[in-house]
Amino acid sequence: MRIFLDDTIIAPATKVSKQAISIIRLSGRDAFNIVNKILKKDLDISNAQQLRKIYDNNQMIDEALFITFANSKSFTGENVVEINCHGGVLVCNKIINLLIKNGARAAQKGEFSQRAFLNGKINLLQSESINNLIESKNELALKISALGVSGIKDKKILKIKDQIIDVISRIQTSIDYPDYDDIEGSTPEEILITLKKIKDCFTNIIENSKRAIKVNDGIKTLIIGEPNVGKSSLLNALLNEEKAIVTDIEGTTRDFVEGQINFENFSLNLIDTAGIRKTKDPIEKIGIQKSLNNIDYADLILFVVNNENINKEILNKIKNKNYIIVVNKEDLLTKEQIKNIFSLNENIIFVSAINNQITNLTNRLKEMWDNEDLLNSDLPILTSIESIANLERALNLTNTSIENLEIGFDFDIVNVDLYKTLEIINNLLGIIDMDEEVIDNIFRKYCLGK
Template identity: 30%
Template sequence: MCHTIAAIATPPGSGGIGIIKISGQDALSVAASVFRKSAPAPEKGVSDTRHLKSFESHRFYHGHVADPENGKVLDEVLLVFMQSPRSYTREDIVEIHAHSGPLVLNAILSMVLRQGVRLAEPGEFTKRAYLSGRIDLTQAEAVIDIINARTDGALEAATAQIGGHLKASVDSVREALLRILAETEAAIDFPEDIEDSIDPEASLGLLRNEVIGKLMALTAQYEDAHYLRDGFRVLIVGRPNVGKSSLMNGLVRKDRAIVTSVPGTTRDLIEETLNIRGLPVIIADAAGLHQTDDPVEKLGIERTHAAIDDADLILFMSDISQPLARDESDIYERICHKKIILVANKSDLVDDTVSPEIPDAWGDMPMVRTSAIYDKGLDSLRDQIAAAATGGRGQMKSAIIPNLRHKGLLDQSLEAALAAAEGIRNDVSPELISIDIQEATDALGEIIGLTVREDILDHIFSNFCIGK
């Protein structure tokens, strides 16, 4: 981390304020070389050292950015210096707050880079915060979750994670494992001294209550609530011209899909993200499924089949005003392995007592009557979508939501802990039990970043934008 780095820390495009962030041991001297305080100006002949000492930490200074080579002023700015270790990275950090235009921000950044500073890699500021010990790896990952949060629930969960909730849970389990590991290794090193003092039942109880039970709870929280982070994928499926595009437009409350009376209008997968009962839902309108000789339409149908496999929920749409078509049974066979809500559309064309003819082979599935063009039944459908995602609870909230990386490591730790418990019950040698306990401990250490490979770190931080 010896290099001083810099990047534009605000999103691209025009706006009120844009920020150039500089971090590293030379951050202040580099910033001072391109910054001119408004008043009082440095006295003639004042040394660079005295000039640098005039900047107090965590205080804003008004001035101008000027080219140190020719004195040309680029912009009127504010500058703030955050002295190590009281900064995001625990290094010296300087932020230059300029007018947010792409040209001026890139010009200032280029000027900073010419002073021997390196352009930051994606996520490098947060990576330095992690490597300096200011945050653990789960907190670093929560930064990107906060940026990407699409609902209040997702933001609440990410904020809890950056506050250390997941780390605290992992630490609690890891400490219990370390206690068992210490006893096990003592039995290996000093068998004659402590053989009678180790209680297998006590170790089993500790494993069951403080390790296995808590690991199962954490993995269950991933299954229950990861949609808050990842989004719940919903696909509208049905024959052509049953109202799929009208339903899509009604749910997203805007004309996103083309609606015509011509079958086969939708050929590309159309996606929108919306908030349904606090849940980020990624809803897609797919090409109608039917037999066709049109090569372009065939391509759209192939994409629909691929999207079915990725979907968390299928909205199987049928025209309640028409008898069930033979190819609708074929569609059901293609989607029957997924969660399904039957959407009986065009209910405005029939009496309220009319129900769709559902074959016995389809089994019992939730059904909602809708008239997509009149927005009838859409609130009930939103409730059913939320219920499908939350297991019937309707709302999803959790202070701790492990991500997929965490889930894999939690599974590894749980598997090793279960093996250790089995070994204790069967009076297996302490050496073998120690291996399982160590494996369980190491997996948890990788979650919070105590033991993690460099390529894993690179992958995690590559998902960040430059400047964060």
């Protein structure tokens, strides 16, 4: 059921700046009427491209191309007029102010997408993907978000929902009509099989979704090592910029220096840390302790060394993490030294950061974090932490249902948790009434004009 809101909203759909073309978008029941007030020839109420001159009283302001959407054929499900005007700041703001004066209201962030959701044009998973599409930092994140916007993979979660409804119905029938004990698929053993399949689907969706979020948000990558081994040089080489100060003086880096590098299928959030050594300098001590503390929170550790003396204490601290030992200053090592270092650990890569020779490392990173398989899965990918947390709740409830069935609890106890699971799935899709403040909060993280 479409919900047409009373007011008509307006916002720039492109940045208001000096450029060739700016786009202004209106959405609402009165979009055509409001725009016609600044034209001498009314727009046809149709899905078309129409050229018109814009006036303030009798003074022409601009000539623009109007793209019009009528009869719910727009993204928002309402009448929409998009004005492609000349891209001067003054021109764009003048047209917006004229339209506000004639009855439009300035849109809030994400309000166009919110109306599309409220009018049944997209579901909540698709709306979240729209924002992630805009915020994509690498090619794979872009592709994942584009699939989410299309809703192609949502069929799987709708199928899971149907399975939950079917199990609830079978259980409820068994409770209400105990004499009908021959209903197909209604024995505890048969229901257990279905619930375990649902559990596996939930588990895989959660795992893929967490990986997808990491793809875009970035893999927290800690660069650690002793002083003067080339940690800052490695950071600069990876970022291809002079982000960190590089000197021969030990202890130059005393706090974190950060940067981000975007590969095709993932992003790295790089953190260069203070060189780990024994020191009496109180400020340097704080930096070193912060370096050690952050090992626990890192997704990947680049442990930089420049000779055969690999600090065993540091290696012991990172042994249970994803790590690469990066042997820097390869150009200064003899063949015998390289051979000896190779024999010390299988996770070793040789580079020369100062000479920008880091291909071995970037190739290893691509091997470690190739997430292309996410595109091939038929499972939906949740693109927000909140949605993943909700699905984890559904998974926990499904696990409880399975455990209760295996213990031999009555069907009515099992059904209580299944009803809660169904409610969570409905909330994920946004297909039941949700609190107005919750809906507002979801869409306000979007950019203006979307």
